[in-house]
Amino acid sequence: MVNKGNYTLNVITKALEDTTDTSNDHLSESDIDNKAYTGSDEFLSQYKIKAKAKVMSIKIDTKNSLVIAILQNGLIEIFDFKLTLLHSFDISYDNLKYAKWFTENGTEYVFVLCPLQDDKVCYKLLELTDCGSGESSPIKELSSTIIEGFSFENSKLCYQFGKLYKLNQGKIYIYSLPHCQLQQVIEFPMVDKLSPGDDLISFQPVSVNRVLLTVNNVIYLLDLLHCSTLSQRELTHVKTFQLLKSAVINSENSHNSKTIAIGISTKNGPNPTSSLEIINIDVGTNTLKDSLGKSFQVGNNDSSVILKPLFDDKDINDKRVKCNDVSGDSSVPVLHCNEVIEKLSALQDNDITSFDDVFFKELKIKEEHYTEKDRYISDPGFLNKVLDLIFGKFSGNDYPKTLTFLLTHPLFPLSRTRNLLSLLRDQPRLFKQAIVTCPNLPLNELLEELFSIRNRELLLDISFRILQDFTRDSIKQEMKKLSKLDVQNFIEFITSGGEDSSPECFNPSQSTQLFQLLSLVLDSIGLFSLEGALLENLTLYIDKQVEIAERNTELWNLIDTKGFQHGFASSTSDNGTSQKRALPTYTMEYLDI
Structure with a gap:
Protein backbone atom coordinates (compact mmCIF):
# COMPACT_ATOMS: atom_id res chain seq x y z
CA MET A 1 0.00 0.00 0.00
CA VAL A 2 1.33 3.46 -0.95
CA ASN A 3 0.39 6.63 0.93
CA LYS A 4 2.24 9.88 0.07
CA GLY A 5 5.46 8.10 -0.79
CA ASN A 6 5.29 5.78 2.22
CA TYR A 7 4.92 2.03 1.72
CA THR A 8 3.09 -0.23 4.15
CA LEU A 9 2.69 -3.99 4.29
CA ASN A 10 -0.74 -5.25 5.37
CA VAL A 11 -1.78 -8.78 6.34
CA ILE A 12 -5.37 -9.81 6.96
CA THR A 13 -6.08 -13.21 8.52
CA LYS A 14 -9.32 -14.91 9.47
CA ALA A 15 -9.66 -16.72 12.80
CA LEU A 16 -12.43 -18.20 14.96
CA GLU A 17 -13.23 -16.38 18.21
CA ASP A 18 -15.43 -17.08 21.20
CA THR A 19 -18.94 -15.81 20.40
CA THR A 20 -20.16 -15.42 23.97
CA ASP A 21 -19.52 -11.67 23.81
CA THR A 22 -19.89 -10.19 20.34
CA SER A 23 -20.74 -6.62 21.17
CA ASN A 24 -18.99 -3.74 19.47
CA ASP A 25 -17.34 -2.77 22.77
CA HIS A 26 -15.25 -5.93 22.58
CA LEU A 27 -13.52 -4.71 19.39
CA SER A 28 -10.27 -2.80 19.71
CA GLU A 29 -8.61 -0.57 17.15
CA SER A 30 -5.01 0.60 17.03
CA ASP A 31 -2.17 1.13 14.56
CA ILE A 32 -0.95 -2.42 15.09
CA ASP A 33 -4.02 -4.59 15.63
CA ASN A 34 -7.45 -3.94 14.16
CA LYS A 35 -10.27 -6.46 14.47
CA ALA A 36 -13.58 -6.10 12.63
CA TYR A 37 -16.63 -8.23 13.31
CA THR A 38 -17.92 -10.01 10.18
CA GLY A 39 -20.22 -12.73 11.48
CA SER A 40 -21.38 -14.62 14.49
CA ASP A 41 -18.11 -16.52 14.91
CA GLU A 42 -15.63 -15.12 12.36
CA PHE A 43 -13.13 -12.31 12.81
CA LEU A 44 -10.73 -10.65 10.40
CA SER A 45 -7.39 -9.75 11.97
CA GLN A 46 -5.40 -7.05 10.22
CA TYR A 47 -1.72 -6.34 10.83
CA LYS A 48 0.17 -3.43 9.33
CA ILE A 49 3.83 -2.47 9.20
CA LYS A 50 5.78 0.25 7.43
CA ALA A 51 7.88 -1.12 4.56
CA LYS A 52 11.40 0.13 3.92
CA ALA A 53 10.83 0.33 0.15
CA LYS A 54 8.37 -0.60 -2.56
CA VAL A 55 7.27 -4.22 -2.38
CA MET A 56 8.00 -5.96 -5.72
CA SER A 57 6.74 -9.44 -4.80
CA ILE A 58 4.91 -11.13 -1.92
CA LYS A 59 4.75 -14.86 -1.21
CA ILE A 60 2.56 -16.53 1.41
CA ASP A 61 4.11 -19.73 2.79
CA THR A 62 1.15 -21.47 4.43
CA LYS A 63 3.24 -24.51 5.36
CA ASN A 64 5.53 -22.50 7.64
CA SER A 65 3.07 -19.60 8.28
CA LEU A 66 5.39 -17.04 6.71
CA VAL A 67 5.03 -13.89 4.64
CA ILE A 68 8.01 -13.26 2.33
CA ALA A 69 8.31 -9.76 0.88
CA ILE A 70 10.86 -8.81 -1.78
CA LEU A 71 11.59 -5.07 -1.70
CA GLN A 72 12.87 -2.79 -4.43
CA ASN A 73 15.94 -1.88 -2.36
CA GLY A 74 17.19 -5.49 -2.59
CA LEU A 75 15.99 -6.75 0.80
CA ILE A 76 14.08 -10.01 1.19
CA GLU A 77 12.24 -9.89 4.51
CA ILE A 78 10.50 -12.84 6.14
CA PHE A 79 7.64 -12.24 8.60
CA ASP A 80 5.20 -14.37 10.48
CA PHE A 81 1.45 -13.80 10.05
CA LYS A 82 1.57 -11.02 12.68
CA LEU A 83 4.26 -9.21 10.64
CA THR A 84 7.01 -9.90 13.14
CA LEU A 85 10.31 -9.75 11.27
CA LEU A 86 12.08 -13.11 11.50
CA HIS A 87 14.83 -12.96 8.88
CA SER A 88 16.24 -10.50 6.38
CA PHE A 89 18.42 -11.17 3.34
CA ASP A 90 20.25 -8.55 1.26
CA ILE A 91 20.98 -9.30 -2.42
CA SER A 92 23.51 -6.40 -2.55
CA TYR A 93 21.61 -4.41 -5.21
CA ASP A 94 19.25 -1.53 -4.43
CA ASN A 95 17.36 -1.35 -7.74
CA LEU A 96 15.51 -4.64 -7.94
CA LYS A 97 12.89 -4.46 -10.73
CA TYR A 98 11.59 -7.99 -11.26
CA ALA A 99 11.08 -11.05 -9.03
CA LYS A 100 9.36 -14.34 -9.79
CA TRP A 101 8.70 -17.36 -7.56
CA PHE A 102 8.48 -20.89 -8.98
CA THR A 103 8.46 -24.46 -7.68
CA GLU A 104 10.74 -27.24 -8.91
CA ASN A 105 10.60 -30.79 -7.43
CA GLY A 106 8.83 -29.52 -4.34
CA THR A 107 11.41 -26.79 -3.62
CA GLU A 108 10.59 -23.09 -3.78
CA TYR A 109 12.88 -20.84 -5.83
CA VAL A 110 12.88 -17.17 -6.76
CA PHE A 111 14.94 -15.28 -9.31
CA VAL A 112 15.40 -11.51 -9.36
CA LEU A 113 16.57 -9.04 -12.02
CA CYS A 114 18.40 -5.82 -11.18
CA PRO A 115 19.13 -3.44 -14.11
CA LEU A 116 22.65 -2.01 -14.36
CA GLN A 117 24.32 0.52 -16.61
CA ASP A 118 25.20 -0.11 -20.29
CA ASP A 119 22.21 -2.41 -20.92
CA LYS A 120 23.35 -4.92 -18.33
CA VAL A 121 21.27 -6.74 -15.75
CA CYS A 122 22.14 -8.80 -12.68
CA TYR A 123 20.36 -12.16 -12.48
CA LYS A 124 20.24 -13.95 -9.12
CA LEU A 125 18.69 -17.34 -8.36
CA LEU A 126 17.67 -17.93 -4.73
CA GLU A 127 16.29 -20.94 -2.87
CA LEU A 128 13.85 -20.99 0.03
CA THR A 129 15.09 -23.64 2.45
CA ASP A 130 13.31 -25.21 5.39
CA CYS A 131 12.87 -22.71 8.20
CA GLY A 132 13.35 -25.41 10.81
CA SER A 133 16.84 -26.32 9.63
CA GLY A 134 18.47 -23.92 12.11
CA GLU A 135 20.12 -21.69 9.50
CA SER A 136 20.40 -17.98 10.06
CA SER A 137 18.26 -17.26 7.01
CA PRO A 138 16.05 -19.60 4.98
CA ILE A 139 17.07 -17.73 1.80
CA LYS A 140 20.11 -19.23 0.07
CA GLU A 141 21.75 -17.69 -3.02
CA LEU A 142 22.47 -20.33 -5.69
CA SER A 143 23.87 -18.28 -8.58
CA SER A 144 24.58 -14.71 -9.65
CA THR A 145 25.20 -13.65 -13.26
CA ILE A 146 25.70 -10.37 -15.10
CA ILE A 147 23.89 -10.48 -18.47
CA GLU A 148 24.99 -8.04 -21.16
CA GLY A 149 22.74 -6.56 -23.83
CA PHE A 150 19.55 -7.25 -21.87
CA SER A 151 17.83 -3.84 -22.45
CA PHE A 152 15.55 -3.93 -19.41
CA GLU A 153 14.03 -0.53 -20.26
CA ASN A 154 10.59 -0.73 -21.99
CA VAL A 298 7.20 -13.26 -43.12
CA GLY A 299 9.97 -14.42 -45.44
CA ASN A 300 11.45 -12.63 -48.43
CA ASN A 301 10.78 -14.86 -51.42
CA ASP A 302 12.91 -14.16 -54.48
CA SER A 303 11.32 -14.37 -57.90
CA SER A 304 13.89 -16.91 -59.03
CA VAL A 305 16.05 -19.30 -57.05
CA ILE A 306 19.30 -20.53 -58.56
CA LEU A 307 20.90 -23.56 -57.01
CA LYS A 308 24.48 -22.90 -55.96
CA PRO A 309 27.24 -25.51 -55.68
CA LEU A 310 28.15 -26.80 -52.28
CA PHE A 311 31.88 -26.52 -53.00
CA ASP A 312 33.81 -23.94 -54.99
CA ASP A 313 34.77 -24.94 -58.53
CA LYS A 314 37.18 -22.94 -60.70
CA ASP A 315 35.46 -24.10 -63.89
CA ILE A 316 32.07 -22.54 -63.07
CA ASN A 317 30.89 -20.09 -65.70
CA ASP A 318 27.80 -17.93 -66.10
CA LYS A 319 25.65 -20.52 -67.83
CA ARG A 320 26.61 -23.88 -66.31
CA VAL A 321 27.12 -25.09 -62.75
CA LYS A 322 29.05 -28.34 -62.69
CA CYS A 323 28.75 -30.96 -60.00
CA ASN A 324 29.47 -34.66 -59.60
CA ASP A 325 26.93 -37.32 -58.74
CA VAL A 326 26.77 -41.09 -58.74
CA SER A 327 26.08 -41.53 -62.45
CA GLY A 328 28.78 -39.11 -63.55
CA ASP A 329 28.97 -35.42 -64.37
CA SER A 330 25.67 -33.58 -64.46
CA SER A 331 24.85 -29.88 -64.79
CA VAL A 332 22.17 -27.55 -63.53
CA PRO A 333 21.31 -24.82 -66.04
CA VAL A 334 20.48 -21.29 -65.04
CA LEU A 335 16.79 -20.54 -65.56
CA HIS A 336 16.27 -17.65 -68.03
CA CYS A 337 12.52 -17.24 -67.62
CA ASN A 338 12.00 -14.17 -69.79
CA GLU A 339 13.89 -15.61 -72.78
CA VAL A 340 11.89 -18.84 -72.68
CA ILE A 341 8.58 -16.96 -72.44
CA GLU A 342 9.53 -14.74 -75.40
CA LYS A 343 10.39 -17.73 -77.59
CA LEU A 344 7.18 -19.54 -76.65
CA SER A 345 5.08 -16.44 -77.29
CA ALA A 346 6.56 -16.04 -80.78
CA LEU A 347 5.33 -19.50 -81.86
CA GLN A 348 2.19 -19.98 -83.90
CA ASP A 349 -1.03 -21.30 -82.41
CA ASN A 350 -1.60 -25.08 -82.25
CA ASP A 351 2.07 -25.80 -83.09
CA ILE A 352 2.55 -28.59 -80.57
CA THR A 353 5.90 -29.86 -81.84
CA SER A 354 7.63 -26.47 -81.82
CA PHE A 355 6.22 -25.61 -78.41
CA ASP A 356 7.56 -28.81 -76.85
CA ASP A 357 10.94 -28.43 -78.56
CA VAL A 358 11.47 -24.93 -77.22
CA PHE A 359 10.29 -25.76 -73.71
CA PHE A 360 12.25 -28.98 -73.19
CA LYS A 361 15.44 -27.88 -74.98
CA GLU A 362 15.71 -24.43 -73.42
CA LEU A 363 15.18 -25.81 -69.91
CA LYS A 364 17.31 -28.93 -70.50
CA ILE A 365 14.49 -31.26 -69.47
CA LYS A 366 15.13 -34.90 -70.38
CA GLU A 367 11.87 -36.52 -69.23
CA GLU A 368 8.26 -35.75 -70.08
CA HIS A 369 7.42 -35.72 -66.38
CA TYR A 370 8.93 -33.98 -63.38
CA THR A 371 11.98 -35.59 -61.74
CA GLU A 372 14.35 -34.58 -58.95
CA LYS A 373 16.80 -33.27 -61.56
CA ASP A 374 14.25 -30.58 -62.50
CA ARG A 375 14.22 -28.94 -59.07
CA TYR A 376 15.84 -25.79 -60.46
CA ILE A 377 12.51 -24.95 -62.17
CA SER A 378 11.08 -23.40 -59.03
CA ASP A 379 9.56 -20.08 -60.13
CA PRO A 380 5.74 -20.20 -59.76
CA GLY A 381 5.37 -17.03 -61.83
CA PHE A 382 7.19 -18.63 -64.75
CA LEU A 383 5.01 -21.76 -64.55
CA ASN A 384 1.89 -19.60 -64.51
CA LYS A 385 2.97 -17.74 -67.66
CA VAL A 386 3.66 -21.03 -69.47
CA LEU A 387 0.18 -22.26 -68.56
CA ASP A 388 -1.32 -19.01 -69.89
CA LEU A 389 0.41 -19.63 -73.22
CA ILE A 390 -0.72 -23.27 -73.35
CA PHE A 391 -4.40 -22.56 -72.74
CA GLY A 392 -4.24 -19.49 -75.01
CA LYS A 393 -2.48 -21.04 -78.01
CA PHE A 394 -4.06 -24.50 -78.05
CA SER A 395 -7.66 -25.57 -78.38
CA GLY A 396 -9.34 -28.14 -76.18
CA ASN A 397 -8.72 -30.97 -78.65
CA ASP A 398 -5.02 -31.48 -77.98
CA TYR A 399 -2.30 -30.06 -75.75
CA PRO A 400 1.50 -30.27 -75.87
CA LYS A 401 3.54 -32.59 -73.67
CA THR A 402 4.59 -29.54 -71.72
CA LEU A 403 1.23 -29.62 -69.94
CA THR A 404 1.89 -33.18 -68.79
CA PHE A 405 5.20 -32.06 -67.32
CA LEU A 406 3.55 -29.15 -65.51
CA LEU A 407 0.79 -31.38 -64.11
CA THR A 408 3.48 -33.48 -62.42
CA HIS A 409 5.36 -30.46 -61.05
CA PRO A 410 4.89 -29.98 -57.26
CA LEU A 411 4.78 -26.16 -57.70
CA PHE A 412 1.80 -26.16 -60.04
CA PRO A 413 0.16 -22.73 -59.49
CA LEU A 414 -2.73 -22.81 -57.03
CA SER A 415 -4.79 -20.33 -59.05
CA ARG A 416 -4.72 -22.71 -62.04
CA THR A 417 -6.19 -25.66 -60.15
CA ARG A 418 -9.68 -24.15 -60.14
CA ASN A 419 -11.85 -25.58 -62.95
CA LEU A 420 -8.84 -27.58 -64.17
CA LEU A 421 -10.67 -30.92 -64.08
CA SER A 422 -13.62 -29.61 -66.08
CA LEU A 423 -11.19 -28.13 -68.62
CA LEU A 424 -9.42 -31.48 -69.10
CA ARG A 425 -12.50 -33.70 -68.96
CA ASP A 426 -12.37 -34.35 -72.73
CA GLN A 427 -8.69 -35.39 -72.49
CA PRO A 428 -8.70 -38.75 -70.63
CA ARG A 429 -4.91 -39.00 -70.34
CA LEU A 430 -4.45 -35.46 -69.00
CA PHE A 431 -7.56 -35.80 -66.83
CA LYS A 432 -6.15 -38.87 -65.09
CA GLN A 433 -2.73 -37.21 -64.83
CA ALA A 434 -4.23 -34.19 -63.09
CA ILE A 435 -6.12 -36.37 -60.61
CA VAL A 436 -3.07 -38.43 -59.72
CA THR A 437 -0.25 -35.85 -59.59
CA CYS A 438 -1.52 -32.24 -59.75
CA PRO A 439 -1.24 -30.64 -56.28
CA ASN A 440 -3.84 -28.47 -54.51
CA LEU A 441 -6.91 -29.67 -56.39
CA PRO A 442 -10.09 -28.23 -54.79
CA LEU A 443 -12.12 -30.69 -52.74
CA ASN A 444 -15.47 -29.59 -54.15
CA GLU A 445 -14.36 -30.27 -57.73
CA LEU A 446 -12.95 -33.68 -56.80
CA LEU A 447 -16.26 -34.63 -55.17
CA GLU A 448 -18.24 -33.44 -58.19
CA GLU A 449 -16.14 -35.62 -60.47
CA LEU A 450 -16.36 -38.54 -58.03
CA PHE A 451 -20.15 -38.50 -57.99
CA SER A 452 -20.47 -38.17 -61.77
CA ILE A 453 -17.84 -40.65 -63.05
CA ARG A 454 -18.84 -44.21 -63.98
CA ASN A 455 -15.34 -45.56 -64.53
CA ARG A 456 -13.86 -47.93 -61.93
CA GLU A 457 -10.24 -46.87 -62.43
CA LEU A 458 -10.93 -43.14 -62.20
CA LEU A 459 -13.26 -43.74 -59.27
CA LEU A 460 -10.43 -45.36 -57.33
CA ASP A 461 -7.95 -42.63 -58.26
CA ILE A 462 -10.27 -39.83 -57.14
CA SER A 463 -11.29 -41.59 -53.93
CA PHE A 464 -7.65 -42.24 -53.02
CA ARG A 465 -6.77 -38.60 -53.72
CA ILE A 466 -9.63 -37.34 -51.52
CA LEU A 467 -8.82 -39.63 -48.60
CA GLN A 468 -5.12 -38.82 -48.84
CA ASP A 469 -5.29 -35.00 -49.08
CA PHE A 470 -8.25 -34.07 -46.87
CA THR A 471 -9.51 -34.79 -43.37
CA ARG A 472 -12.71 -36.68 -42.62
CA ASP A 473 -14.42 -33.59 -41.19
CA SER A 474 -13.66 -31.43 -44.23
CA ILE A 475 -14.90 -34.17 -46.58
CA LYS A 476 -18.19 -34.51 -44.71
CA GLN A 477 -18.74 -30.74 -44.59
CA GLU A 478 -18.17 -30.42 -48.33
CA MET A 479 -20.45 -33.38 -49.11
CA LYS A 480 -23.33 -31.65 -47.35
CA LYS A 481 -23.18 -28.87 -49.96
CA LEU A 482 -23.62 -31.24 -52.92
CA SER A 483 -26.82 -32.24 -54.63
CA LYS A 484 -28.74 -35.09 -53.04
CA LEU A 485 -29.26 -36.67 -56.47
CA ASP A 486 -25.52 -36.83 -57.17
CA VAL A 487 -24.87 -38.54 -53.84
CA GLN A 488 -27.61 -41.10 -54.43
CA ASN A 489 -26.25 -41.87 -57.90
CA PHE A 490 -22.82 -42.52 -56.36
CA ILE A 491 -24.29 -44.90 -53.77
CA GLU A 492 -26.23 -46.72 -56.49
CA PHE A 493 -23.08 -47.12 -58.57
CA ILE A 494 -21.15 -48.58 -55.63
CA THR A 495 -23.90 -50.91 -54.38
CA SER A 496 -25.55 -51.92 -57.67
CA GLY A 497 -23.10 -54.79 -58.32
CA GLY A 498 -22.44 -53.91 -61.96
CA GLU A 499 -19.43 -54.99 -63.93
CA ASP A 500 -17.38 -51.95 -62.93
CA SER A 501 -18.55 -51.61 -59.33
CA SER A 502 -19.12 -55.09 -57.92
CA PRO A 503 -16.97 -56.05 -54.92
CA GLU A 504 -15.29 -58.82 -56.93
CA CYS A 505 -13.77 -56.20 -59.26
CA PHE A 506 -11.71 -54.63 -56.47
CA ASN A 507 -8.82 -55.99 -54.48
CA PRO A 508 -9.07 -55.85 -50.65
CA SER A 509 -7.28 -52.50 -50.33
CA GLN A 510 -9.49 -50.91 -52.98
CA SER A 511 -12.65 -52.27 -51.36
CA THR A 512 -11.55 -50.84 -48.01
CA GLN A 513 -10.91 -47.49 -49.66
CA LEU A 514 -14.38 -47.32 -51.24
CA PHE A 515 -16.03 -48.62 -48.08
CA GLN A 516 -14.36 -45.83 -46.07
CA LEU A 517 -15.51 -43.21 -48.56
CA LEU A 518 -19.04 -44.65 -48.55
CA SER A 519 -19.15 -44.34 -44.75
CA LEU A 520 -18.25 -40.65 -45.05
CA VAL A 521 -21.07 -40.17 -47.57
CA LEU A 522 -23.58 -41.78 -45.22
CA ASP A 523 -22.35 -39.70 -42.28
CA SER A 524 -22.77 -36.49 -44.27
CA ILE A 525 -26.29 -37.05 -45.68
CA GLY A 526 -27.77 -39.47 -43.11
CA LEU A 527 -29.63 -42.74 -43.67
CA PHE A 528 -33.07 -41.13 -43.35
CA SER A 529 -32.56 -39.20 -46.58
CA LEU A 530 -32.22 -42.41 -48.63
CA GLU A 531 -35.13 -44.15 -50.31
CA GLY A 532 -36.25 -47.70 -49.53
CA ALA A 533 -34.82 -49.40 -52.61
CA LEU A 534 -31.49 -47.66 -52.14
CA LEU A 535 -31.39 -48.73 -48.49
CA GLU A 536 -32.00 -52.36 -49.49
CA ASN A 537 -29.13 -52.30 -51.98
CA LEU A 538 -26.93 -50.65 -49.38
CA THR A 539 -27.82 -53.34 -46.82
CA LEU A 540 -26.98 -56.12 -49.28
CA TYR A 541 -23.68 -54.45 -50.13
CA ILE A 542 -22.69 -54.11 -46.47
CA ASP A 543 -23.72 -57.72 -45.74
CA LYS A 544 -21.57 -58.91 -48.61
CA GLN A 545 -18.61 -56.88 -47.36
CA VAL A 546 -19.05 -58.39 -43.89
CA GLU A 547 -19.28 -61.88 -45.41
CA ILE A 548 -16.04 -61.29 -47.32
CA ALA A 549 -14.33 -60.06 -44.15
CA GLU A 550 -15.50 -63.12 -42.18
CA ARG A 551 -14.38 -65.49 -44.92
CA ASN A 552 -10.96 -63.86 -45.12
CA THR A 553 -10.61 -64.06 -41.34
CA GLU A 554 -11.42 -67.77 -41.35
CA LEU A 555 -8.92 -68.40 -44.13
CA TRP A 556 -6.21 -66.50 -42.26
CA ASN A 557 -6.90 -68.47 -39.08
CA LEU A 558 -6.78 -71.73 -41.02
CA ILE A 559 -3.47 -70.81 -42.65
CA ASP A 560 -1.99 -69.76 -39.31
CA THR A 561 -3.13 -72.98 -37.64
CA LYS A 562 -1.76 -75.23 -40.37
CA GLY A 563 1.46 -73.28 -40.53
CA PHE A 564 1.94 -73.55 -36.77
CA GLN A 565 1.29 -77.29 -36.77
CA HIS A 566 3.66 -77.84 -39.68
CA GLY A 567 6.36 -75.76 -38.04
CA PHE A 568 5.95 -77.62 -34.73
CA ALA A 569 6.13 -81.01 -36.43
CA SER A 570 9.22 -79.99 -38.39
CA SER A 571 11.00 -78.74 -35.29
CA THR A 572 10.10 -81.93 -33.39
CA SER A 573 11.44 -84.06 -36.22
CA ASP A 574 14.64 -82.06 -36.37
CA ASN A 575 15.10 -82.35 -32.61
CA GLY A 576 14.62 -86.14 -32.71
CA THR A 577 17.12 -86.50 -35.53
CA SER A 578 19.68 -84.35 -33.75
CA GLN A 579 19.26 -86.37 -30.58
CA LYS A 580 19.80 -89.65 -32.41
CA ARG A 581 22.92 -88.30 -34.06
CA ALA A 582 24.21 -86.90 -30.81
CA LEU A 583 23.86 -90.26 -28.96
CA PRO A 584 25.12 -93.14 -31.16
CA THR A 585 24.85 -96.80 -30.11
CA TYR A 586 28.61 -97.21 -29.54
CA THR A 587 31.83 -95.28 -30.02
CA MET A 588 35.28 -96.27 -31.25
CA GLU A 589 38.50 -94.70 -30.03
CA TYR A 590 42.11 -95.35 -31.05
CA LEU A 591 44.91 -95.33 -28.49
CA ASP A 592 48.52 -94.67 -29.38
CA ILE A 593 50.89 -97.09 -27.55
Missing part, protein backbone atom coordinates in the same frame (compact mmCIF):
# COMPACT_ATOMS: atom_id res chain seq x y z
CA SER A 155 10.62 -4.55 -21.82
CA LYS A 156 7.73 -6.83 -20.92
CA LEU A 157 8.71 -9.92 -18.90
CA CYS A 158 6.94 -13.16 -18.05
CA TYR A 159 8.00 -16.61 -16.84
CA GLN A 160 6.61 -20.09 -17.33
CA PHE A 161 7.94 -23.65 -17.04
CA GLY A 162 11.64 -22.89 -16.86
CA LYS A 163 11.76 -20.12 -19.47
CA LEU A 164 11.92 -16.35 -19.14
CA TYR A 165 10.29 -14.40 -22.00
CA LYS A 166 11.24 -10.79 -22.69
CA LEU A 167 9.29 -8.70 -25.22
CA ASN A 168 11.25 -5.68 -26.46
CA GLN A 169 10.93 -3.68 -29.72
CA GLY A 170 9.02 -6.31 -31.67
CA LYS A 171 11.19 -9.24 -30.57
CA ILE A 172 10.80 -11.94 -27.95
CA TYR A 173 13.97 -13.10 -26.25
CA ILE A 174 13.70 -16.55 -24.67
CA TYR A 175 16.06 -17.32 -21.77
CA SER A 176 16.38 -20.79 -20.27
CA LEU A 177 16.69 -21.18 -16.51
CA PRO A 178 18.44 -21.84 -14.14
CA HIS A 179 21.43 -20.11 -15.80
CA CYS A 180 19.33 -17.54 -17.74
CA GLN A 181 21.03 -18.27 -21.06
CA LEU A 182 19.63 -16.76 -24.27
CA GLN A 183 18.04 -19.62 -26.19
CA GLN A 184 16.09 -18.02 -29.06
CA VAL A 185 15.06 -14.67 -30.53
CA ILE A 186 11.68 -14.40 -32.32
CA GLU A 187 10.56 -11.39 -34.34
CA PHE A 188 6.92 -10.23 -34.23
CA PRO A 189 5.69 -8.24 -37.25
CA MET A 190 2.50 -7.22 -35.39
CA VAL A 191 4.54 -5.41 -32.71
CA ASP A 192 7.51 -4.15 -34.72
CA LYS A 193 5.50 -1.42 -36.49
CA LEU A 194 4.07 0.04 -33.28
CA SER A 195 5.37 2.91 -31.19
CA PRO A 196 5.79 2.05 -27.48
CA GLY A 197 4.62 5.48 -26.36
CA ASP A 198 1.28 5.45 -28.19
CA ASP A 199 0.36 1.76 -28.13
CA LEU A 200 -0.50 -0.29 -25.06
CA ILE A 201 1.12 -3.74 -25.02
CA SER A 202 0.73 -6.49 -22.41
CA PHE A 203 2.21 -9.94 -22.22
CA GLN A 204 1.22 -13.01 -20.12
CA PRO A 205 1.92 -16.78 -20.28
CA VAL A 206 -0.95 -19.28 -20.56
CA SER A 207 0.64 -22.71 -21.17
CA VAL A 208 3.78 -24.49 -22.33
CA ASN A 209 5.37 -22.49 -25.20
CA ARG A 210 2.21 -20.37 -25.52
CA VAL A 211 1.69 -16.78 -24.45
CA LEU A 212 -1.05 -14.19 -24.68
CA LEU A 213 -0.14 -10.85 -26.26
CA THR A 214 -2.38 -7.78 -26.45
CA VAL A 215 -1.74 -4.75 -28.64
CA ASN A 216 -4.28 -2.01 -27.88
CA ASN A 217 -7.58 -3.90 -28.31
CA VAL A 218 -6.28 -6.91 -30.28
CA ILE A 219 -5.52 -10.20 -28.49
CA TYR A 220 -3.07 -12.73 -29.95
CA LEU A 221 -2.57 -16.32 -28.78
CA LEU A 222 0.99 -17.18 -29.86
CA ASP A 223 2.81 -20.50 -30.15
CA LEU A 224 6.48 -19.66 -29.57
CA LEU A 225 7.68 -23.18 -30.37
CA HIS A 226 6.31 -23.18 -33.93
CA CYS A 227 6.27 -19.35 -34.32
CA SER A 228 2.58 -19.14 -35.17
CA THR A 229 -0.54 -17.16 -34.26
CA LEU A 230 -3.00 -19.77 -32.98
CA SER A 231 -5.84 -17.29 -32.55
CA GLN A 232 -6.52 -13.59 -32.95
CA ARG A 233 -9.44 -11.48 -31.74
CA GLU A 234 -10.19 -7.77 -31.84
CA LEU A 235 -12.30 -6.30 -29.05
CA THR A 236 -14.24 -3.70 -31.01
CA HIS A 237 -16.20 -2.41 -28.00
CA VAL A 238 -13.08 -1.14 -26.17
CA LYS A 239 -10.11 1.05 -27.02
CA THR A 240 -7.48 -0.91 -25.10
CA PHE A 241 -7.26 -4.16 -23.18
CA GLN A 242 -4.37 -4.77 -20.80
CA LEU A 243 -3.66 -8.18 -19.27
CA LEU A 244 -3.19 -8.37 -15.51
CA LYS A 245 -2.99 -12.08 -14.71
CA SER A 246 -3.51 -15.41 -16.45
CA ALA A 247 -4.07 -18.92 -15.14
CA VAL A 248 -1.16 -20.97 -16.51
CA ILE A 249 -1.92 -24.63 -17.26
CA ASN A 250 0.26 -27.50 -18.41
CA SER A 251 -1.78 -28.96 -21.27
CA GLU A 252 0.85 -31.65 -21.91
CA ASN A 253 0.22 -33.38 -18.57
CA SER A 254 -3.56 -33.03 -18.61
CA HIS A 255 -6.41 -33.22 -21.09
CA ASN A 256 -7.60 -29.75 -20.14
CA SER A 257 -6.81 -27.01 -22.67
CA LYS A 258 -9.13 -24.29 -21.28
CA THR A 259 -7.97 -21.43 -19.11
CA ILE A 260 -8.79 -17.79 -18.35
CA ALA A 261 -7.08 -14.42 -18.20
CA ILE A 262 -8.04 -11.24 -16.35
CA GLY A 263 -7.47 -7.76 -17.75
CA ILE A 264 -8.59 -4.14 -17.69
CA SER A 265 -10.51 -2.75 -20.65
CA THR A 266 -10.81 0.96 -21.41
CA LYS A 267 -13.68 2.16 -23.58
CA ASN A 268 -13.66 4.89 -26.22
CA GLY A 269 -15.13 8.34 -25.74
CA PRO A 270 -14.36 11.71 -24.13
CA ASN A 271 -14.82 10.20 -20.65
CA PRO A 272 -13.41 6.69 -20.97
CA THR A 273 -14.31 4.19 -18.28
CA SER A 274 -12.33 1.12 -17.29
CA SER A 275 -13.66 -2.23 -16.20
CA LEU A 276 -12.31 -5.60 -15.15
CA GLU A 277 -12.96 -8.36 -17.69
CA ILE A 278 -12.32 -12.10 -17.89
CA ILE A 279 -11.59 -13.84 -21.20
CA ASN A 280 -11.72 -17.58 -21.90
CA ILE A 281 -8.79 -19.16 -23.75
CA ASP A 282 -8.32 -22.51 -25.50
CA VAL A 283 -4.55 -23.01 -25.60
CA GLY A 284 -4.67 -25.99 -28.00
CA THR A 285 -2.60 -29.18 -27.95
CA ASN A 286 0.95 -27.79 -28.37
CA THR A 287 1.41 -29.83 -31.55
CA LEU A 288 2.39 -28.88 -35.07
CA LYS A 289 -1.12 -29.44 -36.46
CA ASP A 290 -2.43 -26.43 -34.50
CA SER A 291 0.15 -24.15 -36.17
CA LEU A 292 -0.03 -25.29 -39.81
CA GLY A 293 -0.62 -22.28 -42.06
CA LYS A 294 -0.57 -19.80 -39.16
CA SER A 295 3.05 -18.65 -39.08
CA PHE A 296 3.61 -14.98 -38.22
CA GLN A 297 7.10 -14.93 -39.69
